[in-house]
Amino acid sequence: MPLWQIYHPAGTFDVAASKQALAEDITKIYTAVGLPAFYVVVHFTQQSQGDVFVGGKPKGDKPFIRIVVTHIAVHQPKEDAAYRRVTAKIDNALKPHVADKGYDWEYHVDETERRLWKINGMIPPPWKSEEELQWFRDNQPLPYNGAYL
Amino acid sequence: MPLWQIYHPAGTFDVAASKQALAEDITKIYTAVGLPAFYVVVHFTQQSQGDVFVGGKPKGDKPFIRIVVTHIAVHQPKEDAAYRRVTAKIDNALKPHVADKGYDWEYHVDETERRLWKINGMIPPPWKSEEELQWFRDNQPLPYNGAYL
């Protein structure tokens, strides 16, 4: 559900452990509100220095991490306070892996329609439903009554 | 118009023919409702195992295909039945290429503003217009009265 696309230069997230550590902290944002862990998909994409321009120039000084987040399963009420709760959680997850490393970074979240989303051909069960709890516990998509509607 | 971004691991869609077969079935979803074939752009992106995390872990067991679809030309009425018709068509296109292969997969569709979309500098003609029919028949963007407004 949440899809995190992390674009980073060589010299950052070079080690498998550093990717996994960030992916784990990202995952906790969502499992903390009851979403199954396997909903959280994180893609790392390393870019060549020559393929990234910031303000029309190659980004020369500090490593720059650009993150595109897509939220599908749960949308916020369109209020400042709700948006702030979301970004606070993201900031918190990024802190040890990005901010504390001295990188520059930018992220934005896109919210897309839940009803245009499927996993293994199934409609993911409603948030906080019995069926979702089942998916959470088993950490995999399981057929349920209505999954293939 | 529809842009399909297909992220897949090595061992899936390795052969050119397997990519083309999926791209053809995707294209049929749209030509069936009168959209020109060339509107349908499909990008395959192979990812290293170490760059993909699902639930904070490397995806170890089955190949996992993550698909991001962007719809621009035609949006659904915001009703369950309409959304279901869209996902049913997508499920159908994916079946022989993804589901029947035993892969895991997930997709979501983003819908974006038609008026912020151009092809070769032209405004794509309205859905089901005479001009669109021309584009459909010729399978290429052709200047028309109003294309460069």
Add this chain to the structure above:
Amino acid sequence: MPLWQIYHPAGTFDVAASKQALAEDITKIYTAVGLPAFYVVVHFTQQSQGDVFVGGKPKGDKPFIRIVVTHIAVHQPKEDAAYRRVTAKIDNALKPHVADKGYDWEYHVDETERRLWKINGMIPPPWKSEEELQWFRDNQPLPYNGAYL
């Protein structure tokens, strides 16, 4: 803020200077309306011929450039005239680098929620605010009262 993701085949944007020239013209679209230059992030992604399908077929004849633009900081009033002003500026920026080169191309713009966007952990200041002017002048994100709300 604006994120431009430019997907292109080998043989286009091969030289660093050709990428930078386009990135500079893209950046001018936004600095002209007062946005800081460093808001403008451009990613070039070269794709193998075998990974791109248009209308279910490999794109064989002319190079095809597919551009995905994300607008976050400033959204248009949802009116034809406003949308046309945006696309006219984009067309203008692309002209010497894409249209005049004889390539085929397509772009669309996605607009996402400003309140789900941060740079270096800071909320980018409101458009045309004093603080934004400071960011513009210094061409970097600077702490201000409310940045970390």
